[in-house]
Amino acid sequence: MPLARYALYTQNIDIYVAPTWDCGDTWQATMQHVAREGGYWVIDCATALEASDIPTDIPYFDKLFPNKDEWINPGDVVIYKPFGGICAGPMRREKGFLTAEINVEEARASRRKFDASGHYACPDVFSLSVDRQMKPPVAFFD
Template sequence: MTTVKIAAVQAAYILMDQKACLEKAAELLRQAAAAGAGIVVFPEAFIPGTPIWIDSRPIWDGDDDWYALLVEQAVTVPGPITDALAAAAGETGTYLVIGVNEREPHGTTIYNTTLYFGPDGTLLGKHRKLMPTGSERTVWGMGDGSTLPVIDTPYGRLSGLICWENYMPLARFYLYSQGVDIWTAPTLAQGDGWLAAMRHIAHEGRCYVIGVNPCVHIDQIPADFPHRDRVWRAEQEWVEPGNSIIIDPTGKILAGPARHEETILYADIDLAAVHAARRYFDPVGHYHRPDIFQLTVDTSPRPPVIKA
């Protein structure tokens, strides 16, 4: 079988509440699976939500309590949260792609990570964002080339990048070279410019693209959140307005864009359409000139810095 229904889950996280985010993700996964989805994609950093104070407060201006909460609520991989997510994927028989704030079991540096789970209830891979954007660098560390997985599925090869990583030409080309057919782009990016980039990647890579955002209204910041009156500017009604979209390998929009609502976008995809689109343009095949252009990628883990 080369056809499958895919789902982009545009939902609100429960800010810095790991357990509540997990429970909501599991329920939405069941809902998408009940609608027939075989691949379900959640937004960037969905568990336990975006550290929104980085865009509403001056850097390091009294964010100690918030950062401590982020460390406390972050996900270890593997760990209890990944076990629960794997079980949910197995229960629903779906491929699950979801963004988390990750940390090492005994570390306090946070990574913006995408996790991939299989319908057999296993963790198939993880990707740490290579380069946090702007103020994100005050809370998220940098990933390395060891976490650039491409997942084999019966419907095509599944991979992707996080948010503005999708603007990195060499990162895109590397994944194209690994034969990605279904491209996931969990993101916080807003506006029509982002949608144009998603259409470009679909057209350039001749792949399906699933761009998926959270959607959070200011009223959805928990009432008991520490220093709630300071964590977000009251005049900005939408913390995350959404911007989710699904695109086919020719750049045609199949679903969305969705904004200002929690919703699940669906589309039926067919691997044959990927193959047909590459008849005209294959960025790493007949339309590539390896005699002129070469890319070297270091896929080894970055070693820790240790001083004697």
């Protein structure tokens, strides 16, 4: 969702939190790219879930989860520095709290190298309008 990210970049955020179900190398590469492109800290808090975490009284539990030791989602919680380096993690196939001390000034300094919504945005050529008014999730027209 590059336009949604761009709308965030223009607000000069310093920390981006991504609660998600996504995991794996491809997703981590995406989060690393977002940290680099946006020049902010990225906290990717994925869900670590094992079959043993699922209540056994759900219908078809044994068919759905024949291996009780199976990881349904490995988690891959990670914290990326502004401009894309790993600060902490990833936590793969483990449960717990990933912590790190971060300095928001690093985010602001990284945007001096590459500012996706500043000097690099070419506002003389491109523009993005964001309407913040509440809208219904569905509009029906005849």
